[in-house]
Amino acid sequence: MIRIDDLTKQYDATAVVDHVSFTVERNSITVIVGTSGSGKSTLLRMINRLVEPSSGRVLLEGSDTRSEPAHLLRRRIGYVIQGHGLFPHRTVAENIATVPRLLKWDEARIRARVEELLNVFQLDPATYAQAFPHQLSGGQQQRVGVARALAAEPAVLLMDEPFGALDPIIRTKAQDDLLDIQHRFGTTIVLVTHDMDEAFRLGDRVAVMSQGRLLQYDRPVTLLTHPADPLVSRMTGVADRAMKLLSLTSAGEAALPGGAAEGLTVPASASLREVLSELLWRGATCAVVLGEDGTPCGQLTVAAILARGRP
Amino acid sequence: MTAPPRRRIDKLGALLSAASAAALLLLPFVVFKANRILPGDPHSLLEVLPPWGAAGCLATLGFAAAVALSARGARLRFAAALLGLLAVALAVAAAANALTPPGDKVVRVAPGGAFWLLLVCLLLMATDAITRMRPGPAQRVLLLALFFVIAGTALAHGTFDNLSVMREYAVNAARFAREARQHVYLALGSLGAAVVVALPIGILCHRVPRVRSAILGALNVIETIPAIALFGILMAPLAALAAALPWATRLGISGIGAAPAAVALFLYALLPIVANTVVGLRRVSRAAVEAARGMGMTPWQVLTRIELVLALPVILTGIRVVLVQNIGMVTIAALIGGGGLGTFVFQGIGQTAIDLVLLGAIPIIVLAFSAAVLLDALVEVTDRAQA
Numbered sequence: 001m002i003r004i005d006d007l008t009k010q011y012d013a014t015a016v017v018d019h020v021s022f023t024v025e026r027n028s029i030t031v032i033v034g035t036s037g038s039g040k041s042t043l044l045r046m047i048n049r050l051v052e053p054s055s056g057r058v059l060l061e062g063s064d065t066r067s068e069p070a071h072l073l074r075r076r077i078g079y080v081i082q083g084h085g086l087f088p089h090r091t092v093a094e095n096i097a098t099v100p101r102l103l104k105w106d107e108a109r110i111r112a113r114v115e116e117l118l119n120v121f122q123l124d125p126a127t128y129a130q131a132f133p134h135q136l137s138g139g140q141q142q143r144v145g146v147a148r149a150l151a152a153e154p155a156v157l158l159m160d161e162p163f164g165a166l167d168p169i170i171r172t173k174a175q176d177d178l179l180d181i182q183h184r185f186g187t188t189i190v191l192v193t194h195d196m197d198e199a200f201r202l203g204d205r206v207a208v209m210s211q212g213r214l215l216q217y218d219r220p221v222t223l224l225t226h227p228a229d230p231l232v233s234r235m236t237g238v239a240d241r242a243m244k245l246l247s248l249t250s251a252g253e254a255a256l257p258g259g260a261a262e263g264l265t266v267p268a269s270a271s272l273r274e275v276l277s278e279l280l281w282r283g284a285t286c287a288v289v290l291g292e293d294g295t296p297c298g299q300l301t302v303a304a305i306l307a308r309g310r311p
Numbered sequence: 312m313t314a315p316p317r318r319r320i321d322k323l324g325a326l327l328s329a330a331s332a333a334a335l336l337l338l339p340f341v342v343f344k345a346n347r348i349l350p351g352d353p354h355s356l357l358e359v360l361p362p363w364g365a366a367g368c369l370a371t372l373g374f375a376a377a378v379a380l381s382a383r384g385a386r387l388r389f390a391a392a393l394l395g396l397l398a399v400a401l402a403v404a405a406a407a408n409a410l411t412p413p414g415d416k417v418v419r420v421a422p423g424g425a426f427w428l429l430l431v432c433l434l435l436m437a438t439d440a441i442t443r444m445r446p447g448p449a450q451r452v453l454l455l456a457l458f459f460v461i462a463g464t465a466l467a468h469g470t471f472d473n474l475s476v477m478r479e480y481a482v483n484a485a486r487f488a489r490e491a492r493q494h495v496y497l498a499l500g501s502l503g504a505a506v507v508v509a510l511p512i513g514i515l516c517h518r519v520p521r522v523r524s525a526i527l528g529a530l531n532v533i534e535t536i537p538a539i540a541l542f543g544i545l546m547a548p549l550a551a552l553a554a555a556l557p558w559a560t561r562l563g564i565s566g567i568g569a570a571p572a573a574v575a576l577f578l579y580a581l582l583p584i585v586a587n588t589v590v591g592l593r594r595v596s597r598a599a600v601e602a603a604r605g606m607g608m609t610p611w612q613v614l615t616r617i618e619l620v621l622a623l624p625v626i627l628t629g630i631r632v633v634l635v636q637n638i639g640m641v642t643i644a645a646l647i648g649g650g651g652l653g654t655f656v657f658q659g660i661g662q663t664a665i666d667l668v669l670l671g672a673i674p675i676i677v678l679a680f681s682a683a684v685l686l687d688a689l690v691e692v693t694d695r696a697q698a
Binding site for chain 2: 050072086099
């Protein structure tokens with residue numbers, strides 16, 4: 001659990017981050033979203049003390065982050081930046097081993113951890129362990145960057161626009177991978193982005209920032225249904241807010257009992273937005289929802305979906 | 312279908328062959344002097360070598376010219392140039408032996424214009440071929456080592472002992488060793504001191520942009536002062552220092568001699584190393600530095616494990632510039648009693664004994680060239696390591 005307590009960063013007279021407080025739940029993904037200059041990056045960098053706060057404090061599992069030297073704190077917190085920041089003179093394996101080496105793990109443990117992470121991130125150790133960063137594709141470099149941040153099994157992972165440099169298709173894949181990783185390791189993730197769709201897709205909770213102030217900190221659904229500030233609805237988008245709302249609910253959650261034995265089928269993991277799109281495309285009004293085991297677990301009608309698209 | 316490529320005459324080869332042929336026809340191959348300062352009698356290659364020797368030498372040179380004119384393979388061109396160099400070297404040694412009466416220590420047989428021009432042409436052909444072969448750093452160092460083995464063997468064997476330069480060496484052998492050592496000490500010592508001082512200054516300039524232009528500006532001004540003037544400027548303060556502090560004198564510090572030379576070289580060395588350190592650090596990826604900090608490296612670890620390692624090829628390039636520049640500039644130190652191989656150069660100029668000048672100049676050229684080859688290889692190795 002990370003408690004951000006009345007955190008302020010002032011450069012000369014201007015407050016870049018202005019009395020911000022919120023609490024990040026353990027094992028969740030919190031996305032800080034805002035336009036450029038909103039102070040979101042500065043806020044993130046105050047958590048691992050790359051920027052020292054002017055006032056306020058950050059509590060990590062109850063203890064003030066200033067109770068230990070900054071570099072020791074940072075070794076316990078994963079950090080991923082835009083453009084990956086891999087060390088060009090070190091191999092992929094050496095890059096991933098950076099923090100374990102700083103923590104003086106023994107070599108066997110480091111080797112095992114590097115191999116495990118390469119496998120988790122779908123990078124064949126035989127091919128990639130000894131490769132240099134410039135020999136990898138953009139998506140692979142990004143994965144190595146995340147693997148490096150997770151190497152020492154940190155409980156918290158900070159990510160500053162981690163997918164900003166990727167093209168849209170690879171970005172979607174990277175976002176899916178991140179959700180998998182989060183389930184697998186249970187890491188608490190705080191991620192900064194300017195992309196509201198990314199925030200909605202990844203965030204259990206989203207912190208919306210503007211001009212150094214925290215406008216709202218809530219679940220994505222609540223941001224749409226009960227925006228705390230006109231600026232929040234402007235940022236989440238008014239024109240397609242119904243569709244955004246639909247994309248936040250899965251077919252499995254919304255399925256109604258019953259259903260025809262045959263007809264259009266959709267997986268339970270699909271979002272209502274995807275189901276509606278499919279129904280429109282096929283000219284159908286009703287779909288059978290299939291559970292993970294492939295058996296029907298309910299049905300969805302256009303009317304039922306439409307009912308979900310309003311607050 | 313495809314027409315065979317037309318044989319084209321190599322332009323560089325044509326130029327070098329024409330120059331060599333003209334040199335052999337018009338210039339003396341060796342010059343015979345009754346003693347070291349008298350003007351000499353010119354002799355051509357054909358006059359001084361036995362017919363079979365001259366024929367062999369000319370045949371080898373003809374072969375080298377043919378290869379230079381028409382052959383495309385870089386290896387063949389290199390081998391031909393090497394053969395040509397060998398032939399010319401042996402010819403000049405043989406000429407010296409033939410012209411020197413047995414046991415005579417007074418007459419001088421100096422290489423003439425034709426010899427020097429042939430040497431230049433063949434070296435150009437060889438370096439051109441080496442460039443085309445694109446040897447790796449290890450191969451280039453190996454080639455340099457090979458050169459030293461061959462030259463060292465020939466010198467130890469006494470092949471060139473009757474040549475005028477080696478005559479001067481025989482007279483000055485003890486001094487030569489001392490001055491050569493002094494030359495290397497001055498060049499390397501001032502470089503070492505400059506590296507120790509310039510690296511922190513470069514890091515400071517990188518970290519604190521406000522001081523950068525002031526420091527680089529001051530170093531630039533030093534660089535524009537001519538060496539002789541700088542020696543002069545340093546004489547007064549160093550002499551005063553020596554007068555004020557007896558222990559300074561015991562350390563060898565005085566207004567003239569090695570001390571002002573070393574200080575001047577040190578000052579000249581600062582700018583290239585500081586500037587390259589700044590440039591090298593600036594080209595280090597900001598994201599890599601940010602990531603290093605974010606992962607918990609201490610400032611010292613970020614500097615030594617990331618920034619300096621990534622800047623190393625550029626810093627080494629600066630050091631290479633300084634080392635080659637130093638080896639050349641130490642020569643002038645002889646003017647103020649600083650010693651070094653320049654002693655022979657200026658003594659030779661004073662006595663109009665060109666052979667003595669060569670005794671100083673040739674080793675200086677070889678030293679500077681070797682330093683360049685070695686450090687270029689080092690730069691390439693470090694640069695390649697980080698691709």
